[in-house]
Amino acid sequence: MKTVWTFTNKKELDKNQFIDYFERKVFRTIRKHQLLPKNKIFTLKKSQDINTAVLKQILETKFQVKLLPSREGTYRSATKPNTSTTNLSSEAENIFKKIIKGNFGHKTKPSPLLNLSDKEIELYAKLKNIKGTKRKENKKIQNLFKKFLTKNQDLEVNILNAQNQIIPQNYLS
Structure with a gap:
């Protein structure tokens, strides 16, 4: 099988292994952060971005998913999205x-995609033929990241971990 993803520890995954890894990571994050809504219906803000399309397709394999219109600031409390599509990179x-x-x-x-980078999401979308727009990156921040990425390939994970060490967990609740 052809390798589609290589981890920093040199472990390689083919297409089916990567898809399984990706989906398991989403559901593991949902369990870890207790993101399952009480009514077991995930509501997402309707968007054309790749994160929304990928998350919707994965969640629909096990749960009901509703897309809400993306009118900023007009949600009533009962109809706000209960799930974010934020990922590790953003x-x-x-x-x-x-x-x-x-x-x-x-x-x-917490978000179901919180532990997945833009690269992983884009690869998953490509392998599953999911269409969507890529998020706009902050050029200034990305230039800084590029300088660090040569020495620290897990930079995004390390930033998130460092932030979680600075701010106590009970502060996040």
Whole structure:
């Protein structure tokens, strides 16, 4: 089988192994952070982005999923999305942006895609033929990340872990 993903520890995954790894990671994150809604219906903000499309397809294998119109600020409390599509790359970028501005109190809200990077999500979408738009990256932050990535390939994970060590878990609740 052809290798589609190689981890930093040199372990390689073919297409089917990667799809299984990716889906298991999403469901493991849901369990770990207790993200399953009481009514077992996930509601997402309707969007054309790749994160929403991927998450919707994965969740629909086991749960009911509703897409809500993406009118900013017009949700009634009963109809707000109960699940975020934020991923590891966007969250690391947000944390780094806040740190540069001197704000160390950034709260990370758990999301099913929180432990998956843009690269992993884009590869999964490609393998499953899921269409969607890529998120816009902050060029300034990405240039800084590129300088660090040569020495630390797990930079995004390390940023999230460091932030979780700075801010106590009970602060996130």
